[in-house]
Amino acid sequence: MIPRSVFEPEHEQFRDSVRKFFEVEAVPFHEQWEKDGQIDRDLWLKAGKLGLLVPTADEVYGGVAVDFRYNAVVSEEASRLGLSGVGFFLHSDIAVPYLLKNGNEAQKQKYIAGCISGETIVAIAMTEPGTGSDLQGIKTTAVLEGDEYVINGAKTFITCGLQSDLVIVVCRTDPNAGSKGLSLILVESGTEGFSKGAKLEKIGLKAQDTSELFFQDVRVPKENLLGEEGMGFVYLMRELPQERLSIAIAATASAESILAQTVDYVKQRKAFGKPIAAFQNSQFELAELDAKISCMRVFIDKCLELLINKELDTVTASKAKMLATDLSFDVANRCLQLHGGYGYMWEYPVARAFADTRVLSIYGGTNEIMKLIIGRELLG
Numbered sequence: 284m285i286p287r288s289v290f291e292p293e294h295e296q297f298r299d300s301v302r303k304f305f306e307v308e309a310v311p312f313h314e315q316w317e318k319d320g321q322i323d324r325d326l327w328l329k330a331g332k333l334g335l336l337v338p339t340a341d342e343v344y345g346g347v348a349v350d351f352r353y354n355a356v357v358s359e360e361a362s363r364l365g366l367s368g369v370g371f372f373l374h375s376d377i378a379v380p381y382l383l384k385n386g387n388e389a390q391k392q393k394y395i396a397g398c399i400s401g402e403t404i405v406a407i408a409m410t411e412p413g414t415g416s417d418l419q420g421i422k423t424t425a426v427l428e429g430d431e432y433v434i435n436g437a438k439t440f441i442t443c444g445l446q447s448d449l450v451i452v453v454c455r456t457d458p459n460a461g462s463k464g465l466s467l468i469l470v471e472s473g474t475e476g477f478s479k480g481a482k483l484e485k486i487g488l489k490a491q492d493t494s495e496l497f498f499q500d501v502r503v504p505k506e507n508l509l510g511e512e513g514m515g516f517v518y519l520m521r522e523l524p525q526e527r528l529s530i531a532i533a534a535t536a537s538a539e540s541i542l543a544q545t546v547d548y549v550k551q552r553k554a555f556g557k558p559i560a561a562f563q564n565s566q567f568e569l570a571e572l573d574a575k576i577s578c579m580r581v582f583i584d585k586c587l588e589l590l591i592n593k594e595l596d597t598v599t600a601s602k603a604k605m606l607a608t609d610l611s612f613d614v615a616n617r618c619l620q621l622h623g624g625y626g627y628m629w630e631y632p633v634a635r636a637f638a639d640t641r642v643l644s645i646y647g648g649t650n651e652i653m654k655l656i657i658g659r660e661l662l663g
């Protein structure tokens with residue numbers, strides 16, 4: 284195994300406490316949360332107390348101002364334990380950074396402390412029933428009337444949509460300006476005219492709430508605009524490297540964990556008087572997956588190093604997202620096969636991983652969109 288060099292001893296210390304936290308506070312309850320369709324709200328508050336949420340936030344807002352490797356540790360440990368319902372990475376790595384980077388002082392003072400403590404769960408709402416990959420097709424409108432924006436439209440597939448207290452809504456503020464007509468607007472839960480649909484039934488990520496959001500003449504003060512009007516698309520594009528790497532980090536940790544569990548399984552399960560591990564096919568399958576994961580680990584750690592040095596570009600992050608998510612599903616699929624019928628049983632982590640990793644090539648920009656981005660740079 285190639286030693287990892289991207290983390291310092293303090294990250295590994297943090298990792299120990301994160302792992303213990305998840306083992307005690309999340310693993311025993313995750314099955315129930317899968318039935319509930321969402322994780323317990325208390326987990327957010329407990330995680331907040333331990334500094335697991337938005338660890339990069341500045342001290343003035345109550346954060347600890349550490350680097351993104353701490354986010355990576357939280358994500359890796361949740362993925363290793365198969366805690367696919369724990370949506371911290373969406374909150375800490377994807378949604379709250381929009382506030383941290385584009386919010387004005389008043390917005391940060393109002394919301395960030397709650398994001399860190401777990402009292403304010405933040406969701407990001409881009410996708411609509413009619414458009415996902417093509418953000419320029421967004422139809423939800425925000426019209427300035429006096430001192431208020433009036434929002435109308437619908438969003439779908441929104442992670443933590445039901446549990447969220449604050450949603451960053453991507454709205455069209457100028458119908459004629461294409462991508463320059465999009466803006467990010469903050470909408471708090473409970474605002475009149477803002478309603479949430481039922482929990483969407485998914486084939487995986489059972490403990491993660493995913494829902495539709497509806498906006499009917501929702502009035503919010505014009506101060507809820509995040510950054511500048513018309514800059515929404517630029518802000519979204521700016522966050523892509525971190526968002527995509529974040530997904531790749533979770534995917535790689537999941538692949539490593541499923542491979543390790545499968546190695547244990549094939550050693551103890553017997554057929555034809557021998558352990559499954561004794562068959563050449565099992566050895567070849569596991570050897571190939573192990574070699575691919577080792578390469579992926581080196582690449583993803585390099586991307587993490589680039590990110591913390593502010594050098595990770597969108598194309599490289601897109602390669603990481605595409606390759607790591609494809610690999611994690613391939614690992615889950617082939618390891619499931621090595622488990623035989625047990626692999627198809629929900630109680631086995633490999634079955635859950637098969638269902639959970641399927642979405643990774645879809646959300647955060649589909650892997651076809653990743654190929655478009657990579658191809659565009661390659662071919663001009």
Ligand SMILES: Cc1cc2nc3c(=O)[nH]c(=O)nc-3n(C[C@H](O)[C@H](O)[C@H](O)COP(=O)(O)OP(=O)(O)OC[C@H]3O[C@@H](n4cnc5c(N)ncnc54)[C@H](O)[C@@H]3O)c2cc1C
Nearest residue numbers: 407408409410414415416440441442645646647648649651
């Ligand atoms: C569990 C889950 C959680 C999610 N969480 C969030 C969230 O928190 N916030 C949010 O805003 N969204 C979220 N999404 C939405 C997700 O980002 C979109 O589903 C995704 O971007 C794809 O959009 P779409 O579903 O509209 O597919 P479409 O855009 O309709 O794409 C359908 C197919 O066409 C392909 N395609 C589209 N355009 C091209 C092209 N130009 N060239 C080649 N192929 C193309 C796609 O790759 C795909 O295979 C979530 C989705 C899921 C399933």
